[in-house]
Amino acid sequence: xxxxxxxxxxxxxxxxxxxxxxxxxxxxxxxxxxxxxxxxxxxxxxxxxxxxxxxxxxxxxxxxxxxxxxxxxxxxxxxxxxxxxxxxxxxxxxxxxxxxxxxxxxxxxxxxxxxxxxxxxxxxxxxxxxxxxxxxxxxxxxxxxxxxxxxxxxxxxxxxxxxxxxxxxxxxxxxxxxxxxxxxxxxxxxxxxxxxxxxxxxxxxxxxxxxxxxxxxxxxxxxxxxxxxxxxxxxxxxxxxxxxxxxxxxxxxxxxxxxxxxxxxxxxxxxxxxxxxxxxxxxxxxxxxxxxxxxxxxxxxxxxxxxxxxxxxxxxxxxxxxxxxxxxxxxxxxxxxxxxxxxxxxxxxxxxxxxxxxx
Ligand code: NAD
Ligand code: ZN
Numbered sequence: 021x022x023x024x025x026x027x028x029x030x031x032x033x034x035x036x037x038x039x040x041x042x043x044x045x046x047x048x049x050x051x052x053x054x055x056x057x058x059x060x061x062x063x064x065x066x067x068x069x070x071x072x073x074x075x076x077x078x079x080x081x082x083x084x085x086x087x088x089x090x091x092x093x094x095x096x097x098x099x100x101x102x103x104x105x106x107x108x109x110x111x112x113x114x115x116x117x118x119x120x121x122x123x124x125x126x127x128x129x130x131x132x133x134x135x136x137x138x139x140x141x142x143x144x145x146x147x148x149x150x151x152x153x154x155x156x157x158x159x160x161x162x163x164x165x166x167x168x169x170x171x172x173x174x175x176x177x178x179x180x181x182x183x184x185x186x187x188x189x190x191x192x193x194x195x196x197x198x199x200x201x202x203x204x205x206x207x208x209x210x211x212x213x214x215x216x217x218x219x220x221x222x223x224x225x226x227x228x229x230x231x232x233x234x235x236x237x238x239x240x241x242x243x244x245x246x247x248x249x250x251x252x253x254x255x256x257x258x259x260x261x262x263x264x265x266x267x268x269x270x271x272x273x274x275x276x277x278x279x280x281x282x283x284x285x286x287x288x289x290x291x292x293x294x295x296x297x298x299x300x301x302x303x304x305x306x307x308x309x310x311x312x313x314x315x316x317x318x319x320x321x322x323x324x325x326x327x328x329x330x331x332x333x334x335x336x337x338x339x340x341x342x343x344x345x346x347x348x349x350x351x352x353x354x355x356x357x358x359x360x361x362x363x364x365x366x367x368x369x370x371x372x373x374x375x376x377x378x379x
Contacts, residue, residue, distance in 0.1 A: 026185040028167055031192045032283040033262070036137040038157065038195040042074035045112070048153050053108035055079050059125050061159060063118030069198070071118075080107055086120035090294070093138040093175040095123065100131045102111050112153030112190075118210070119163035119172075119295070122156045126171035126187050129154035144181040147187075159198040161261045161295060162210035164217060164269020166192050179289050194266070196258040205253060207253045208246075208326050209296040210214060211261055212317070213241045214268035216299050218311035220278035221271040224357035231275035238267035246320040278358030279309045282351045283375060286344030291336075304328055305378040309358060333377045 032040055045056060055078040062085040064070055075081060081105060084095075103110065109132060115125025129151035131138050137190040141147050158166045165172075169188050170181030183189075202210070220229060227235075241264035244250075245257040280303045287298035304321075307314050320326065333341065349355075349372055355363040 051111040118160040119165035161265040217268040218321040221275040234271035277359035318324040
């Protein structure tokens with residue numbers, strides 16, 4: 021099986037690269053109704069960065085609070101309908117924030133040109149037409165959403181991405197200055213998403229020289245950032261984390277994630293836990309699958325005084341555990357990669373329930 025994946029068209033990297041955005045947008049401004057839509061994490065409202073947005077007359081700026089819940093289909097549909105009615109079709113969209121904002125920008129780009137509700141397009145290659153130009157600027161690093169070909173949305177029925185070649189950003193700006201303000205706990209959980217992407221990508225059937233090259237380098241960067249002599253949330257390490265996040269994303273694109281992400285999806289879907297935090301909650305109990313990665317992960321937790329909750333499952337009902345196990349079981353591509361083509365001989369709903377009971 022050969023994967024034929026689309027990569028980001030253009031990437032600019034380095035401190036201060038945020039300010040190249042004006043020049044990057046200039047030629048695109050002639051498209052459609054000649055205005056840009058900026059979607060910005062609410063954290064930046066009133067902060068210095070707001071004053072640096074290259075906003076021109078006619079542009080629309082929306083600040084979105086991503087903390088109450090992960091991006092929904094409803095949010096995307098109403099944003100699209102409202103902007104089309106009041107301003108027309110944008111030349112393009114800029115998303116400035118973490119995985120949540122980047123997914124909103126990616127999804128909105130597609131929904132400006134595809135009719136009906138975004139719920140119709142949750143899945144692989146269901147989108148009918150290319151979206152409008154979209155540019156992503158990560159302000160917290162780790163999920164790899166800046167490079168992935170999916171925009172994860174929670175709908176009334178499912179949490180599933182709009183996944184196709186057109187989802188991928190036309191342009192990404194990686195400016196490590198922007199992640200300096202991320203608080204330590206979020207810096208840790210989100211960075212660990214990269215670490216876990218790499219461990220899972222490496223430990224499975226689909227690992228290959230291409231995915232391995234990215235994972236090996238991203239793991240080395242994570243080891244420097246979280247365990248090295250100069251470990252910590254420093255400017256030098258922020259430079260590295262932005263690159264690690266991108267490379268971790270590329271590694272799993274050419275390989276696959278595994279057991280931790282399957283369990284994490286269950287925690288997010290049934291209990292509403294955030295992706296990166298849910299990964300950490302699950303990963304700490306996966307010594308049977310990722311023994312080497314787990315030793316290192318525990319060292320990182322100790323070094324940065326992170327406290328992960330224990331004994332959570334005592335408060336979960338049998339129904340909740342069964343529902344989470346069903347979500348995880350229904351991700352066959354992850355089990356196939358992690359355990360092998362005969363995974364169903366080894367992994368049952370009961371095996372997965374036992375893993376949740378460890379948490
Ligand atoms: P996020 O976007 O949810 O933001 C997490 C928190 O960090 C928020 O409180 C936000 O306000 C804050 N924040 C962001 N930048 C900051 C900064 N510079 N300073 C201070 N605070 C800042 O975080 P995330 O973990 O990057 O994204 C999670 C989302 O990404 C989930 O919705 C998940 O479904 C999605 N996701 C997508 C992919 C993909 O490939 N598309 C992959 C993994 C996860
Ligand atoms: Zn992840």
